[in-house]
Structure formats: C-alpha cells, structure tokens
Amino acid sequence: MRPTEEPIPDMEDGFSLVEVIVAMVLLGILAVGALPMFATGLRITAADASTTTATAAVSSVLEQARAKAAASPTAACQALQSYAANLPTFTDAAGRPISVTMTAPCTGGPAAVTVTVRATRTTATCDSNATTGPCVTAATTMIYVPT
Template sequence: MRHRDADVAGFSLIEVVIAMFLLGVIAIALLPALWQGIELSSQQASTATATRYMNAIIDDARGNPTCPYLASIASRPPVTDGRGVSLSTSATTVTGCAPGATAKLTVNVEGEGRMLASATALIYVP
C-alpha cells in the first residue's frame, strides 16, 4: 500500500458530492425566478407586437384619411403574434370625421382577454 503525502492537494469524493448537492439546492431555489422571467418576457413580446400592430393601423389611417376608411378600421381581421395570441382591435372610435376637419381616432388592441395597447391619434381628413 502506498503512502500518501500530506502535500498532495485534491478533493475527496465526499467533498465533490457535497458540492454537487449544494449546487443542486441553489439551482432549485433559482428555478421559480427563471420561470417567472420567461413568462414575463413572453407577455412583453405580446405587448410589443400589439403596439406595432396598433401603430400600423394608425399609419394606414393617416395614409388613407377618408371617413369610410376610418370607420372600417374596427372591422380589421385579427392578427396572431409569435406566441399564438390573437390580437384584435376593439373599441375603435372615430369622432369629428368630416372633410376639412381633424378626426380623432382611438385604437385599442386586445389579446389574452386584456388590453395590450391603446392610442389616440388626430388625423386630418382632406
């Protein structure tokens, strides 16, 4: 049997097992925070998509500023974001729409049963 020098440094099997156990406990403790971060990130992605959709609607309205077109915005087909959430316009209202006037367009975008984005724009109707 060989003699082991006191100068030889290293970890024993028990020390390695204890270190792995402690790392596992820490990883399990951090798992809920990781899960919540992933959930929040996906919700924010839907909100960002809804905001882009709402801005596109307002840009289209400014590109075609006629009263019939502004009234038809509420009936736009819903779009689906990357998560599969259906985004639809709701409570779209147009007030003061007359030739030579400034119409007030309010657009709300809903998804997952809640409002994700809302904006009001003033659009000149020639």
C-alpha cells in the same frame, strides 16, 4: 551506500469523493432556489413579446388609417369608416390572437378626427385608459379630414 529514499507522496492532494458529493448537493440546493426566478423571467418575457406585438399592431393600424385618409381626400371619412370595419388580425409570438379595434367618429370635414386604436388579447373590449382588463395597449391620434 544506501539508496536514497524518495518521499512518500502526500495523500491529501485533490478532492475526496465526500467533498465532491457535498459540493454537488450544495449546487443542487442553489439551483432549486433559482428555478422560480427563471420561470418568472420566462413569463415576463412572454408578456413583453405580446405587448410588443400589440404596440406594433396599433402603430400599423394608425399608419394605415392616415394613409387611407390621405389617399382619398374627397372621401376620407368613408375611407376611415371602411378601414375601421375591416381591420387586419394579428397574433403574438406565442400564436395568441390580438384583437384590434378602431374608432373614428367622422361628422364630415373639414375637421380633425380623433382616431383611437386599442389592442386586446381577447375579443373583449378595453376601457378608455387602456390599463385595466384585457387591454394590452392603446393609442390616439388626430387625422385631418378635408371633406
């Protein structure tokens, strides 16, 4: 009796070295094409973080202005003017300074005073619509000044 011959294994199982190299080259080409998207995404994220910090700063200044006017009803106008002259400084997540300015034209009360707060990335000023130049954000509110 003859021993049974086992079939020779098929040599086409798996990937060849050439196929692996071709796959790596194709993935490299796709990765190089996607890099600009990642760079743009990082830039947009940094700008959004700066805008978020500036918006929080403006909101904080408005809240403090309301609190200062309410805390001293007999001298609310002076309290607003004093606070506008000594505003806190802010920095965004990247460590860039955010300059905040506040205008509160008081003529004496009783009246509602329009308070405008603007945040800029530099020491420059921004225009009234807060959409051009270095202006990041702006907000306006009315604060009641009793006297």
